Amino acid sequence: MAKTQELPLRNEVPEALTWDLTTVYASDEAFESDFSDVKAGAEKFAKLSGTIANNAAALLKATDDLMALSRKLEKVYVYAQLKNDQDTSVDRYQAMYSRSEALAAQFGAATSWFEPELLKISDSKMQEFYQAEPKLTAYQRFFDQTFERRQHILENNVEAVLAGAGDIFSSGEKTFGILDNTDLSFPSVTDENGNQVKLSQGVYSILLESTNPAVRKEAFQKLYQVYRQFQHTLAATLTTNVKNHNFKANVRHYNSALEAALSENEVPTAVYDNLIQGVNRHLDLLHRYVALRKRILGLDELHMYDMYTSLVGKKSPKYTFEQSKAIALEALQVMGPDYVKHVHEAFDGRWIDVVENQFKRSGGYSSGTYDTNPFILLNWKDNLDNLYTLIHETGHSMHSYYSHHNQPYQYGDYSIFVAEIASTTNENILTDYLLNKFKDDDEMKKFILNYYLDGFKGTVFRQTQFAEFEQFIHEQDAKGQPLTASFMDQAYRDLNAKYYGDAVISDDEISLEWARIPHFYYNFYVYQYATGFAAASTLADGIVNGGQENVDRYLTYLKSGSSDTPTNVMKKAGVDMTQPDYLEKAFIIFEERLNEFEALYEK
Incomplete structure (x- = not known):
């Protein structure tokens, strides 16, 4: 019987493939010192209540103190979060992260008087x-x-x-995170080589x-068997999160909760509405692509688990982490020498936690604080998707680097709304680079397209689609509709059928997809992936095909932080x-490349 392949334990991962968190704190003891400072500082800050309207000096002192404390709290919180995420089974770092969340809540309470008094x-x-x-x-501006x-x-x-x-208020999100990352036990399945993999x-x-439909089907069905067992618990965690947003x-x-969430980033709700309306107007393009997928794969029935396998008859090209770094650096040369220099720092300076280990947080992200280098979490697999993830998260990290180094602390962060633009511009630059590199190679062009x-x-x-579902469940809860598992199952399946059309079967399992999407806990975050990708299409085109002026304007955006409203930036x-x-420009590019892909297929 084939031996089941297990993920390595954290201590089995080579140090060079882990991030170096000593650049945040040299030791956990140094973390504890700052933790105590923030706790004491918050208590001291609370005593300034009632003073800021007295005179300019009092307002300046309170604002300076607030910024200094916020700055130190961010460092404490991020260190605890990164430590916990690298291995969520370690009690010490679970506790550290939990304490940091509690400290953030205490800090919020101790400083909550500031805004109401400022308003007076x-x-x-x-x-x-x-x-x-x-x-x-x-x-x-603050x-x-x-x-x-x-x-x-x-x-x-x-x-x-x-x-x-x-x-x-964050209990729903935290419970989901522990369930999804630690407590849910997934079965083993057979890969296309006959190996049992967990x-x-x-x-x-x-x-x-996988190019083997049986492998795709088994993975799909067994994954959702687990989520089906816990769907009522997961419905409760998501409901808790939605009720939190609606209550606030x-x-x-x-x-609405949508208006409240978007106002935090100074984004009008029309941007959200325009996105959903615009995408719904162009669902015919998605239906056309899905029908093409069914035709190319030669399937009598196309299922949701068939939506990710390559249409060029082979698996993703293998790209090791080292190869991917080299490709990313080549593609990003169009950004200029200064940008590339800082990417080298990220790649060579252990800013990245690379491989998947047991109990590591899933997915990928860029994190960090004003006083640290950015950090990137990956769960590396040798494929094209992870190459794109690397360049995507590098875009986030470079945005943070430029913003932190060109703005004072109070404007050193940037709106979530503009964050995904930096990452997806990098993705679009990589696509242009690869299409040009393989312009005379029809097979590779097919793969890249x-x-x-x-x-x-x-x-x-x-x-x-996620954004539309997120808005729907918030609106339904606001109307008094119980968000039971069966209600969300049906709503999600109907929405999935609308988006993907008649060419694909909306399997029973896909109705449970809502149960495993962490972004539904992020308070109307996910729409920004779509708006960001669309905006990045225009920016990347200008950088690749335009002059230095376009690169300079782009770097100005990266350096702007929150010094202006996101739309003005x-x-x-x-x-x-x-x-x-x-x-509309993004859909034009999509249709052009869809036409090109169809032509190559017919050829």
């Missing part, structure tokens, strides 16, 4: 303060962002209660790329995201 300062008095203490002008939310910020005591309950999120994605939106006098079309399907169509980069034009 009139515009005329603020002008007097700026005259009396010019150093306050460094915080003017203050103005608060003044713009006047009607949504509550009295001190209410803000304190809400902030103090932050740990409770399912994980990373292994599952590889098996769905109602208490803060927003019209197939990957691009699948990527567009997954990023624009699929993420908008993007206008400076050359894309007006308040209008639907950028979406």
